Amino acid sequence: MSINIKIDDTNFEVEDNSLLIDILLKNDIKIPHFCYHEALGADGNCRMCMVEIAGQKRPQIACDTFAKEGMEVFTKTASIHAVRQDILELELINHPIDCPTCDQAGECKLQDYYMDYGFYESAINSSDKIKHEKHKDLGSNVILDQERCVLCARCTRFTTDITKTHELGIIGRGDEARVTTMPNKKLDNPYAMNIVDLCPVGALTSKDFRFSQRSWLLTSSPSVCHGCDKGCNIYIDHNKLKYQDAKIYRFKPRYNKNINGHFICDEGRLSYKELEENRQYNLLSDNKVISKNIAIETLNSKINSYKNNITILVDANLYNEELEAIKSYALSIGAKIFSPLSSYMDNAFGDDWLKSSMRASNAKGIKSLSINTEITEDYTTTGLLINFNHPNPDLLSYLELVEFKTHINNEKDKEENLNLIFPLAVSSESEGTLINKNNITQYCKKVINKNSPTPTALEWILDITGDIK
Numbered sequence: 001m002s003i004n005i006k007i008d009d010t011n012f013e014v015e016d017n018s019l020l021i022d023i024l025l026k027n028d029i030k031i032p033h034f035c036y037h038e039a040l041g042a043d044g045n046c047r048m049c050m051v052e053i054a055g056q057k058r059p060q061i062a063c064d065t066f067a068k069e070g071m072e073v074f075t076k077t078a079s080i081h082a083v084r085q086d087i088l089e090l091e092l093i094n095h096p097i098d099c100p101t102c103d104q105a106g107e108c109k110l111q112d113y114y115m116d117y118g119f120y121e122s123a124i125n126s127s128d129k130i131k132h133e134k135h136k137d138l139g140s141n142v143i144l145d146q147e148r149c150v151l152c153a154r155c156t157r158f159t160t161d162i163t164k165t166h167e168l169g170i171i172g173r174g175d176e177a178r179v180t181t182m183p184n185k186k187l188d189n190p191y192a193m194n195i196v197d198l199c200p201v202g203a204l205t206s207k208d209f210r211f212s213q214r215s216w217l218l219t220s221s222p223s224v225c226h227g228c229d230k231g232c233n234i235y236i237d238h239n240k241l242k243y244q245d246a247k248i249y250r251f252k253p254r255y256n257k258n259i260n261g262h263f264i265c266d267e268g269r270l271s272y273k274e275l276e277e278n279r280q281y282n283l284l285s286d287n288k289v290i291s292k293n294i295a296i297e298t299l300n301s302k303i304n305s306y307k308n309n310i311t312i313l314v315d316a317n318l319y320n321e322e323l324e325a326i327k328s329y330a331l332s333i334g335a336k337i338f339s340p341l342s343s344y345m346d347n348a349f350g351d352d353w354l355k356s357s358m359r360a361s362n363a364k365g366i367k368s369l370s371i372n373t374e375i376t377e378d379y380t381t382t383g384l385l386i387n388f389n390h391p392n393p394d395l396l397s398y399l400e401l402v403e404f405k406t407h408i409n410n411e412k413d414k415e416e417n418l419n420l421i422f423p424l425a426v427s428s429e430s431e432g433t434l435i436n437k438n439n440i441t442q443y444c445k446k447v448i449n450k451n452s453p454t455p456t457a458l459e460w461i462l463d464i465t466g467d468i469k
Contacts (some may be wrong), residue, residue, distance in 0.1 A: 001015070001016045002014065002015060002016070003015075003016045003067060003068065003069040003070075004069065004070065005023075005067050005068070005069075005070070005071040005072070005073065006071070006072045006073065007023070007024070007027075007029060007073045007074075007075065008029070008073070008074060008075055008076055012027065014067050015067070016067065016068075016069070017066045017067060017068075018066065018067050019042070019062075019063065019065070019066060019067075020051070020062040020063075020065040020066065020067055020073065021033065021036055021042075021049055021062040021063045021065075022038070023067060024051075024062060024075065025038075029075060030075070031049050031051070031062055031075060032048040032049060032084060032109070032112075032113045032116070032117070033046065033048050033049040033062075033063065034046035034048055034091075034109060034110075034150050034152040034154075034200050034201075035063070035152040035153060035154065036049060036063040037154055037198060037262075038262070039162070039261060039262045039263070040154060040157045040158065040161065040162070040198075042063040042064050043063070043152070043153055043154075043157065044061055044063060044064045045151065045152065045153060046087070046091075046150065046151075046152055047061060047087050048084060048087055048088070048113065049061050049062040049063050050062070050080055050083045050084060050087070051065075051073050051074060051075050051080060052073070052074040052075075052077055052079065052080055053065070053071060053072065053073055053074075054071075054072035054073075054074075055072075059079070059080060059083050081117065084113070084116075084117045085117045085118070085119065088113055088114065088117050088118055088119075089118075089119055091110065091150050092110075092114070092118070092122075093124050093129070094124075094129045094130045094147060094175060095110070095129075095147070095148060095150075096126075096129065096145075096147050096148060097126060098145070098148060098202065099111060102148070102202040103202060103205045103206075103209070103210050103211055104199075104201060104202030104205060104215075105202070105214070105215070106214060106215035106216045107215045108200070108201050108202055109200035109201060110150065110200070110201045110202075129147075130147070130175045130176070131147055132146035132147040132149075132178050133146045133147075133178075134146070134147065136180075137207070138167075138168075138181055138186065138187040138192075138204075139167075139181070139186030139187040139188050139192070140186070140187045140188055140189070140192035140193060140266065141192070141193055141206055141207040141208050141266070141270075142187055142192060142193060142195060142196060142204055142205075142206065142207065143204070143205050143206075143207050143210060144179065144180075144203060144204055145202060145203050145205070146178040146179060146180070146203070148201055148202045148203040149178060149179050149201070149203035150200070150201055150203070151170060151177055151179070152199075152200060153170065154195070154198040154199065154200070155168050155179060155195040155198060155199060155204060156168045156169055156170055156179065158194060158195050158198055159187075159189070159192075159195070162191070162194075162263075163189045163191050163192075165188070165189040166182065167181050167182060167185055167186070167187045167188065167189070167192075168180070168181060168182070168187065168195075169181075169182055179203070190265050190266055190267065190351070190355065191263060191264075191265055191266060191353075191354070192266060193206060193266045193269055194253070194262075194263045194264070197252060197253060197262075197263075206250070208250070208270060209249060209250045212249055213237075213239060213249045217239050218237040218238065218239050218249060219237070219238055219239065220235040220236070220237050220252070221235065221236045221237075221238065221445065221447040222234075222235060222236075222254055222445070223235070223236045223254075223427075223428065223444050223445070223447055224361070224434055224442050224444050225251065225264060225268040225271065225361070226271070226317050226361040226427050226434075227265070227267060227268035227271050227359065227361070228268070228349070228350075228355060228356040228357075228358060228359050228360075228361065229356050229358040229359075229360060229361055229362070229363045229364065229436055229437040230259065230260065230354055230355065230356045230436060230437060231259055231260075231361065231434060231436030231437070231438075231440065231442055232253065232256075232259060232260035232264045232265075232268055232354055233253070233254040233255070233256040233259060233260055233442075234251045234252060234253060234254050234264060234268070234269075235251070235252045235253075235254050236248055236251060236272070236428060236447045236448075237249050237250045237251070237252060238447060238448060240449075243451075244451075245448075245450050245451055246448045246449055246450065247276065248272045248275055248276060248428065248447075248448065249272075250269075250272060251264070251268065251269050251270075251271065251272045252264075252269075253269075258438075258440065259436065259438070259440065260354055263354065264354065265354050265355050267349070267355075268354075268355075274407075274426075275426045275427070275428050275448075277407075278407050278408050279406065279407060279408070279423075279426075279454075280405050280406060280407055280408050280421065280423045280424070281423050281454060282421075282423060283295045283421065283422060283423065284420070284421040285298060285419060285420050285421075286419045292463070295420065295422060296463065296464055298420055299386075299402055299420060299422075299464065300464070302384050302400060302402065302420070303333050303384065305383075305384075306383035306384035306399075306400070307334060308334055309382060309383035309384065310333060310334065310335035310336070310382065310383065310384045310385075310386065311335060311336050311337075311338065311382035311384070311385050311386070311396060311398070312326065312329075312330045312335045312336070312337045312338070312385075312386045312387075312388065313337075313338055313339065313340070313385065313386070313387045313388065313390035313393055313395075313396075314326050314327075314337065314338075314339045314366070314371065314388045314389075314390060315339070315360075315388055315389035315390050315391070316339050316341060316344060316360030316361075316362050316363045316365070316366045316390075317360055317361050317362055317389075317427065318362060318388065318389070318432075318457055319362065319365075319427075319430060319431070319432025319433055319434060319444070320362065320365045320368075320369070320432055320433045320434070320435065320441075321432040321433065321458060322388075322430070322432060322456065322457040322458045322461075323362070323365060323366065323369055323371065324369060325457065325458050325461040325462075326388055326457060326461060327369055327371060328461075329461050329464070329465060332465060335386070336372075336379075336382075337371055337372065338371065338372045338373070338374075338375055339366045339371050339372070339373055339390065340373060340374060340375055340390070340392065340395055341358070341360060341363050341366065341373045341374075342374070343390070343391050343392040343395070344358055344359045344360035344363065344391070345357055345358060345359070346359050356437055358437065361427075361434050361436075362434045362435060363437075364435035364436065364437060364439060365433075365434060365435045368435060375395055375396065379396075380396060380397055381396065381397040381398070382396055382397070382398050382399075383398070383399050383400070384398065384399065384400050384401075384402065385398035385400070385401045385402070386402045386403075386404075387401065387402070387403045387404065387405070388404045388424070388457055389403075389404060389405050389406055389424055389457075400419065400420075401419070401420075402420045402421075402422070403420070403421050403422070404422040404423075404424045404457060404460060405421060405422070405423070405424055406423075406424045406425070406426050422455075422460060423454050423455070424454065424455070424456070424457060424460070425453070425454040425455060425456045425457075425459075426454075427444065428446075428447045428448045429446065429447075429448045429449075429450065429453065429454060429456070430444075430446060430456040430457075430458075431443075431444060431445050431446040432444060432458075
């Protein structure tokens, strides 16, 4: 049921009994907060989200106030400003002066709120501040600086309520209160690094990202994780230094209510490294670098030599548009096409939340295009195998192998019959659509632009044959 309320003299129609802080945030009304998070619910301990409500004797916290018909709310009065200023002063009393060296600088809510509400003269000498442990390794790539903590309890609530692994708690009272791990226990769960995103200040930082780049130098581009067919939404944070190639520095979760909510798994978060390391950049024939024209001529010569005896394997991580082009190419040269999905199954990885046992991001795309997902027992040998980055070309015996590949396989590439290699762009250097396990189609734009771009599968098909209709 809808009701009418007024916020700062503006009328809003909202759902009855909805949480006031949610109404404010959804309508882009600035409301400072540390402890509240949509995925964790209200905790009510930081008190920063104070508002005035007509008829109430004292300010109320928006994270524990529900909308009622006719409610009149004020978020910008002088008295509310003073209340937030006092609360912020308490948060800062023992906070270290770390901003110039803190890895959270530029993404810190304490910095933001200080610019809005802070006192510019400290009420306590820096030498009198209570000191806690710094640079504490919690495990799972997370570093804790206890004295930066504002005790919002987001991290402890995540391990208690979300992962239910209970590694973190708050011990001590008053100035001695601090977040730490339980005795003889390390932070150890496959989603642990989400607490770095949840932390509103610089208390929890990523060991992987720590001091690698300042946040204001990064460009965040929306994309989709390719680690499995869950299709979690992410931001790819990258930067391009002068004269250098663009470089990816981290993946961060991007909110999508229907897929991953606010979180991603740690393995997916760290998978950005695979996009940069051990890349295949050269066109090779018999382990010698060749030109594009010679490579295409060699490929077409092999195709003519093996007519009616050609098989194509395709990677189930390629975009739908690339798969369509490869399928059309297979038809044009009379080749059979497969994408064996058993090669991507990893039952040890999957769980009942955000990790799927199907480690191919576009397995549903393969099925939607009616590409064979199994190689039958009676089809074990081919003359020419053209592999578009499938991880297991040895499912078939072949006389000759041509590979379009993103990464170098040092052992495999030494074999004599691997005599023609085309370099292939990774997902962040290409664009297209994926279909996740729940049949949701998602578009990924091209994020990384190299000084010398590696061709995508679609670009290679167009170079080899022209436009496939």
